[in-house]
Amino acid sequence: MSDDGLPPLREVIEAHGLSANKALGQNFLFDLNLTRRIARAAAPLTGCTIVEIGPGPGGLTRALLAEGATRVVAVERDERALPALAEIAAHYPGRLEVIHGDALQVDLPARISGPAKIVANLPYKVGTPLLIGWLAQEPWPPWYSSLTLMFQKEVALRIAAAPGSEAYGRLSVISQWRCEAKRLFDVNRSAFTPPPKITSSIVQLIPRTKCEPACSVAALERVTAAGFGQRRKMLRQSLKAVFAKPEAVLEELGLDPTARAEELAVADFARLAVRLADQAAG
Ligand code: SAM
Numbered sequence: 001m002s003d004d005g006l007p008p009l010r011e012v013i014e015a016h017g018l019s020a021n022k023a024l025g026q027n028f029l030f031d032l033n034l035t036r037r038i039a040r041a042a043a044p045l046t047g048c049t050i051v052e053i054g055p056g057p058g059g060l061t062r063a064l065l066a067e068g069a070t071r072v073v074a075v076e077r078d079e080r081a082l083p084a085l086a087e088i089a090a091h092y093p094g095r096l097e098v099i100h101g102d103a104l105q106v107d108l109p110a111r112i113s114g115p116a117k118i119v120a121n122l123p124y125k126v127g128t129p130l131l132i133g134w135l136a137q138e139p140w141p142p143w144y145s146s147l148t149l150m151f152q153k154e155v156a157l158r159i160a161a162a163p164g165s166e167a168y169g170r171l172s173v174i175s176q177w178r179c180e181a182k183r184l185f186d187v188n189r190s191a192f193t194p195p196p197k198i199t200s201s202i203v204q205l206i207p208r209t210k211c212e213p214a215c216s217v218a219a220l221e222r223v224t225a226a227g228f229g230q231r232r233k234m235l236r237q238s239l240k241a242v243f244a245k246p247e248a249v250l251e252e253l254g255l256d257p258t259a260r261a262e263e264l265a266v267a268d269f270a271r272l273a274v275r276l277a278d279q280a281a282g
Helices: 009-015 032-041 059-066 079-091 124-135 153-160 170-178 217-229 235-241 246-252 266-281
Strands: 049-053 071-076 096-100 116-121 147-152 179-187 200-207
Touching: 009 079, 032 059, 032 116, 032 147, 032 179, 032 200, 049 059, 059 071, 059 079, 059 116, 071 079, 079 096, 124 147, 124 153, 124 170, 147 153, 147 179, 153 170, 153 179, 153 200, 170 179, 170 200, 170 217, 170 266, 217 235, 217 266, 235 246, 246 266
Parallel strands: 049 071, 049 116, 071 096, 116 147
Antiparallel strands: 147 200, 179 200
16 A cells, blocks of 8 residues: 555556556656655645646545645546546545546636646646646636646746747747746656656746736737747847838837847737737727
8 A cells, every 4th residue: 555545556557457548648657755746836735626637547636635635626538547536536535526528628617616726747748738728718817826737848948938048939928927937846757657758847837916018818929929930030020920010019119129039028028919909909
């Protein structure tokens, strides 16, 4: 038995025939010390619903419950994992609800009432679309009060990148306009079964009460796509995709038309997005 009174995860996987399915991004964490460290990063775990995406055999789910989570709602696509998750639910009566479905389709805000936090070791293929969906949420502040998520290190670096750095791009702007974003720690590939090709990192995003300046997410996505789509070009050139006279717009906002997208602060992109929406309305 493990410390939590449940069988070791390797046994669970064997008993339920949970061989890793690559198409579902299945790289499992067996080390309860590591999963408990991830769970503690999201603390406090009481007084709210913890939403976990992709519990698989339940390594992180068990850690969340062992660290005191009062209620966990876990969304898993692979039906083979359901019996293993049912055993965890029976071990922690009334504290774990499992939704069998695709996290990209499940309407989570409709299923959860009261405060919530999202904690997940995300399947690589759907990690970024899920994050963008959570960040694009309206109204704002959103239904969750924090996101504690595992990504490939390269994606984690992009989420938290500062202007001027190589990793700074569209994902940095939307993440940091909406949230305070921090890379907490790295997780070596050897911690997973089977090991992925690259290192992973845990990032934490805490929604800002107000995203300033206020702008539409769609307009922000358009200006960042234009700017970073041609990141080696000067903005007076790259922003031609969205503004008829980009040089005039940039000057009006006190921005250097010869700068490149990576030199603009997050708030500057939001100011450009406001200008873009004004242009569309006018
Ligand atoms: N949480 C477990 C752990 O840390 O060991 C498993 C993490 S594994 C990287 C990703 C999990 O997400 C797998 O269990 C996989 O079946 C599940 N998954 C993949 N795509 C999904 C989707 N669209 N919706 C919900 N779960 C998904």
